Amino acid sequence: MEKQEQLRLENQICFPIYSVSRLITKAYKPYLDKLGLTYTQYLVLLVLWEENNLSVNKIGSKLLLNTNTLSPLIKRMEKNDLLTRSRSIDDERTVLVNLTEKGEALKDQASSIPQNLLNTLTNDEVELSDIILLKKTLDSWINILSRNSETSSVDENNE
């Protein structure tokens, strides 16, 4: 392909990823509005529903987000009574995040969301097998790209 040809929007791989990411967030919105959550807050809850009592850093390493994003976000969630923040006794620098009853209870209400989204995304054109393949490529890219940016690597997930 000629150099200038690669600048055509149509030939970009990055643009569809960017667009789909935004469109998916928008597709989540009606479901998350009912729970009073934003998309990023929902991601934090996904992490905490799997494992409670995590540090801000740990949540960030799982979501590939830094503390300059997470700190205010988690504070907003604390304000909304979804979780509590408390300094660790072992290490005064560490802030441990714990779900409240309200935060824990949202898990049930959220449990139908993934299937609803999946139903939206699978139709005659896109089958589940496509999505599995897609996820494989994306996961490889996360590895490649998060290795390049030294901050918040994806490999720090071993306890």
Next chain:
Amino acid sequence: MEKQEQLRLENQICFPIYSVSRLITKAYKPYLDKLGLTYTQYLVLLVLWEENNLSVNKIGSKLLLNTNTLSPLIKRMEKNDLLTRSRSIDDERTVLVNLTEKGEALKDQASSIPQNLLNTLTNDEVELSDIILLKKTLDSWINILSRNSETSSVDENNE
């Protein structure tokens, strides 16, 4: 899959899309910093390099962005002498966007960026054929998801 199982971060398709989108934007940053552009500004230029003298709306329909995002963004680009804004004579409501010489000239400097990114994203694990397949799925999703949200549809691209 059990309902609660679908809430596992690992089983989400939305999360890797969201992460890769952010990581790709970050991967662009060193290249775009040299040109004094943000990622979204680069997208606007991609559109204008293909076709100049477009309205704000038209740019938005190509990028799936609304005017509440584009208006201030385009004004910042005008401030940076990348483009000009002028009301259409035919329709006083319409703002026509035109590249300046500086904006036009950036095309040459940007022409190597797509290949650089592609080199980052293809390796032993991810081949070009994977990316072509990926793009097909994503394009289907853009159609599905932008049809659902009535604002700025993707089908309005016919002149």
Next chain:
DNA sequence: CACGATTATATCGTGCACGATACAAATATA
């Protein structure tokens, strides 16, 4: 034990995204 380096979190500034809303120009229709 001292002290420089590292680590965990937080703050600040900037630029998106986007829902809600405003407003003027253009269009449709009674």
Next chain:
DNA sequence: TATATTTGTATCGTGCACGATATAATCGTG
């Protein structure tokens, strides 16, 4: 031709993202 509706753009408020920077706690090493 009035006026109701639609259309194109802009503004406002909120919540991310993220680079740069600050600060306090902890660790490493002499």
